[in-house]
Amino acid sequence: MSKLEIDFCGVKFRNPTVLASGVLGVTASSLKNVVKNGAGGVTTKSIWLKEHAGHKSPVMFGTDHYFMNAVGLSDAGIEKAEKETFPEYSKGGRPAPIIANIVAGKIADFGKLAERVSKLDPDIIEVNISCPNVEDELGKPFACSVVDAAAVTKLVRSKTKKPVIVKLSPNVSNIGEIAKACAGAGADGFCAINTVGPGMAIDINLRKSILSNRVGGLSGPAIKPVAVRCVYDIYKATGLPIIGTGGILTGEDAIEMMMAGARLVGMGTMVYYREVEGFGKVVSEMEEWCRKNGVKNVEEIVACIS
Amino acid sequence: MKIQTFDTRPVALTIKKIVRENENTNTYVFDYPLGARSGQFVMLWIPGVDEKPFSVAYDNGTEFWLTICRVGPATKELFKLKEGDKVGVRGPFGTNYEFKKGDKVALVAGGYGAAPMYFCAHEAVKAGAEVDFIVGARSEDLLLFTHKVSGLSDVDLHIATDDGSCGFKGYTTQVLEKLFKKKKFNKVCTCGPEIMEKFVGEIAEKHGVDAEISVEKYMKCGFGVCGQCVIDDSGEPICKKGCVMKYSYLKRMPEFGKYHRDAQGKKHNF
Numbered sequence A: 001m002s003k004l005e006i007d008f009c010g011v012k013f014r015n016p017t018v019l020a021s022g023v024l025g026v027t028a029s030s031l032k033n034v035v036k037n038g039a040g041g042v043t044t045k046s047i048w049l050k051e052h053a054g055h056k057s058p059v060m061f062g063t064d065h066y067f068m069n070a071v072g073l074s075d076a077g078i079e080k081a082e083k084e085t086f087p088e089y090s091k092g093g094r095p096a097p098i099i100a101n102i103v104a105g106k107i108a109d110f111g112k113l114a115e116r117v118s119k120l121d122p123d124i125i126e127v128n129i130s131c132p133n134v135e136d137e138l139g140k141p142f143a144c145s146v147v148d149a150a151a152v153t154k155l156v157r158s159k160t161k162k163p164v165i166v167k168l169s170p171n172v173s174n175i176g177e178i179a180k181a182c183a184g185a186g187a188d189g190f191c192a193i194n195t196v197g198p199g200m201a202i203d204i205n206l207r208k209s210i211l212s213n214r215v216g217g218l219s220g221p222a223i224k225p226v227a228v229r230c231v232y233d234i235y236k237a238t239g240l241p242i243i244g245t246g247g248i249l250t251g252e253d254a255i256e257m258m259m260a261g262a263r264l265v266g267m268g269t270m271v272y273y274r275e276v277e278g279f280g281k282v283v284s285e286m287e288e289w290c291r292k293n294g295v296k297n298v299e300e301i302v303a304c305i306s
Numbered sequence B: 001m002k003i004q005t006f007d008t009r010p011v012a013l014t015i016k017k018i019v020r021e022n023e024n025t026n027t028y029v030f031d032y033p034l035g036a037r038s039g040q041f042v043m044l045w046i047p048g049v050d051e052k053p054f055s056v057a058y059d060n061g062t063e064f065w066l067t068i069c070r071v072g073p074a075t076k077e078l079f080k081l082k083e084g085d086k087v088g089v090r091g092p093f094g095t096n097y098e099f100k101k102g103d104k105v106a107l108v109a110g111g112y113g114a115a116p117m118y119f120c121a122h123e124a125v126k127a128g129a130e131v132d133f134i135v136g137a138r139s140e141d142l143l144l145f146t147h148k149v150s151g152l153s154d155v156d157l158h159i160a161t162d163d164g165s166c167g168f169k170g171y172t173t174q175v176l177e178k179l180f181k182k183k184k185f186n187k188v189c190t191c192g193p194e195i196m197e198k199f200v201g202e203i204a205e206k207h208g209v210d211a212e213i214s215v216e217k218y219m220k221c222g223f224g225v226c227g228q229c230v231i232d233d234s235g236e237p238i239c240k241k242g243c244v245m246k247y248s249y250l251k252r253m254p255e256f257g258k259y260h261r262d263a264q265g266k267k268h269n270f
């Protein structure tokens, strides 16, 4: 048996797979079901300070090669996380580490959120500064500017003792530079990548863009090479732990992501192709690969190409 | 023919016919080999407006129907569309009902649940089952599909109205209780308000039948990704593990018959 257990920012994960933010993350019972199906950890859907409506449907669809979404970060606000999600997830002991993903339109709100969410004792705080689907509302994501990304990180860092990781956007010319700025501002690690684009798809018979928001973020198999490259760049620039996310569907995809520099692997769109049971399958596939390749401890392969 | 792929882009379809069922209910007819089984649903996209889940009310392999009540902003816009207008359809999604020869089936329908239950009756008869169809509404003018159901052979139609304006005065569940005294059903299927469905489940269980229930939760994706439709406490998405689910499963869910969630995931009690 190869060892898949791995440490990330001082938190122990029984295996490197983590549910990415925004997929199956509306309720505590949903997160628990993902753990039951094999995930080593879970990330909440992005939490706002106040209730946030999200976009009208259609908000997502998939093809054989890619997936598109513009959910628009619908959420009931931090109050629901306080009253429901965290207490229920923690009842009777947490089944796996939980990462609280927070999002805001104003830098100051990230500070307030970090303070409140810390009280819920999340294992890690993930700062979402990279959603491309709310640009109309919020303007360019903070993750597209070295200055803004560092400012958000610094504020969150000052408000919590929890490990802070920053979720980065691939839609920048130099992700390594952004990562370095966040590291300088106190980030403990990264989650990369958020969705690519935004992209656009038109129904030629209806002469309308399919997503009601017109544009949406790309995820799934097509973005894996971009994600692998971003993780490689971030690792090279900072050496900090990374949740490598983007287009991972199989154990071999996960191994590839770890070789690029990821200590954990995030999966969202995998659920579309393999259902929630896919987590357990990916874990078995990773184990099998490690066994066949004489890898006793999965940690050995992290950043092995660097 | 569409081969099995992971493509869930909407298909643009022309509304072939609109049948007015009552003041606030229309049936939309489409020429398209959707290939839905009874109990399944589609996501209907009203371009420029919104996209919402609706059960398939009939599918014969070349044509399918959606029977829709006007209740809010999206359905209000839909009701402005005319024959010849185009909409988008994704699906079919979800689990379905199955019938076999010799089945003794009770179908219990409330509200627009009559439409998907009609599809069930149709499929049950085709499989060689015997069907009792119980349909309820507040009053006679709100009853749906009674003529279509009475047109099916091997189906006994039972009507219940709250005000007694047609058929039995009372609830569909009372009719089901009465029928159980006379008949040994081996299958009970229901679609309607969740509270009614819960009672149907309890009654069937008392008589040794594990009812199959169409569950409705707030849906965005329809394919088990967004997490909007998950039920407490199993945390499983209804769009994928349902909508047709067993009562023996649902009765263990503290959410069933008690509350549902909105587009932001906030709880609302029934």
Ligand SMILES: Cc1cc2nc3c(=O)[nH]c(=O)nc-3n(C[C@H](O)[C@H](O)[C@H](O)COP(=O)(O)OP(=O)(O)OC[C@H]3O[C@@H](n4cnc5c(N)ncnc54)[C@H](O)[C@@H]3O)c2cc1C
Binding pocket: B041, B051, B052, B053, B054, B055, B056, B066, B067, B068, B069, B070, B071, B072, B073, B074, B075, B076, B112, B115, B116, B215, B216, B217, B218, B219, B220, B243, B262
């Ligand atoms: C599996 C399934 C099958 C359905 N089948 C039918 C059907 O055959 N005929 C029919 O008339 N209606 C059906 N519905 C209900 C239908 O989806 C709603 O009536 C419709 O979405 C209302 O939208 P609105 O904007 O007009 O009204 P709103 O004012 O937005 O909503 C009215 C009610 O519909 C519910 N609703 C709104 N949006 C959704 C959504 N995205 N998912 C689930 N519920 C929603 C709300 O909770 C509210 O209770 C079905 C729902 C589900 C989940």
Ligand SMILES: Cc1cc2nc3c(=O)[nH]c(=O)nc-3n(C[C@H](O)[C@H](O)[C@H](O)COP(=O)(O)O)c2cc1C
Binding pocket: A020, A021, A022, A023, A045, A046, A060, A067, A068, A069, A071, A073, A101, A128, A131, A167, A193, A194, A195, A218, A219, A220, A221, A223, A245, A246, A247, A248, A266, A267, A268, A269, A270, B225, B226
């Ligand atoms: C339907 C959907 C919703 C998402 N919602 C969020 C979100 O709320 N917050 C966030 O940080 N990322 C969100 N993402 C991005 C994912 O967490 C992930 O970074 C991205 O999809 C790439 O990984 P994947 O290919 O494994 O899905 C969402 C992605 C999808 C597909």
Ligand code: FES
Binding pocket: B218, B219, B220, B221, B222, B223, B224, B225, B226, B227, B228, B229, B230, B237, B238, B239, B240
């Ligand atoms: S509607 Fe998205 S998971 Fe069920």
